[in-house]
Amino acid sequence: MRWITYIVKCLFCGLVAMQLYFAVQIALWTSLDPSSTAFQRAERWRLCSWHWSCQVHSEWTAYNKISNNLKRAVLVSEDDIFFQHKGVRVEDMEKAWQKNQEKKHAGGKAKTALRGGSTITQQLAKNLFLSSEQNYFRKGQELVITGLLELILPKQRLFEIYLNSVEWGEGVFGIGAAAAHYYATTPGALDVDQAAALASALPAPKCFDKAQYCRRGSINYAARQEFILENMSRVALAPVASPKNPK
Template sequence: MPWVMYLLKCMAWGAIGLQLYFVIQIGLWAFMNPSSTAFQRAERWRLCHWSLSCPIQHRWVSYEQISNDLKRAILVSEDDIFFKHNGVRIDDMQKAWERNQKGGSKVVRGGSTITQQLAKNLFLSSEKNYLRKAQELVITGLLELMLSKQRILEIYMNSVEWGEGIFGIGAATSHYYVANPKNISREQAAALASALPAPKCFDKSKYCKRGSIDFGLRQQFILENMDRVVLPKNR
């Protein structure tokens, strides 16, 4: 039927237009810092709705002003071979697929790299389904193609959630240690990195579930493995 073809064409052009929007946004972020992310906007709405005053904490910190210990700790926690892969870790995704098949139609584990996490945080929702995962992979490819690894890590560290209403490493170091990301200790760096899998639980016990992460044990693991992560010398 003609109306069906028209509807399909509209959907196709809409999908193409959405990808072009992602390309333009990512291209701008090679030179400009994102003002907010999809996750930040969703959290602001959850906490504040239409209120003009909102307890969202965020402060951008440049890559050079973040200690190398903190960078290494975050990489150990989230993606220890970040500088060696092209945005995805095939083995981890295969393991995630196998676990998800056992879990039925609902995605239960993503096997995401830092680039994939950033793609989700910048543009997408926390909903877990295969359509969203496919779009995440497209955005991941664009990020890896258009931005340097250091820039991807810089944006990630400045946008990831670190507690209720706390986004980015500048706000996190200030909130937890009244410090800045340049001069926190190795122990503090490992503690902050240990929070990333469950930042709201790290911040407030009311968000913790049964079987929650042992942050102290995770911090110790990160401390023991930080020195094996090698950072590039030049940006």
């Protein structure tokens, strides 16, 4: 029994050490910009393997140099109450879980069982640190990292890192590279229509970029763009201060 106890202790210590590593890394990002994410590195390896030259583009853009049109469009597309919640939207996760269960019972593949319901912070946690595997252990780790991100970094910084690291096409990461790739412009110069189009791409950016990644029944980007345009004016770009109690 001693060796079992020893193994359990080792596993526990390793798990704690891993969380401490994540916390320290996140704390560094209060002042330093992430050089890359786990997802970017995986994509670079997939596209380039051992080659030195590679068609993977990323260019950091400061938050105040990104068009408010783009910020609002992304919030409508991905997480309209990002500045109000604490990192997780439980109701959305429950709905996504129910849909996935229905899909499994209808004959869908089990590997798609954990899609949807993720906030911007959860997406960021996955992209920064985790693999693309979909299982309950990885989902649990995603929630822990989400909590660390929300605890250590302010909302605006989280959104800035997200906009600069999210995939916008094959080998296209961050709004700096996306604005140049699609419109030959800068993130600060994106107009309303361009912003809505880019935000509509986020659920399936490779398909938006290249037709060979599109499958039958893929996303209707035009309909998403129209929905985003109709709702951009209603989202907040900063935390809403709670009213003070009258004295």
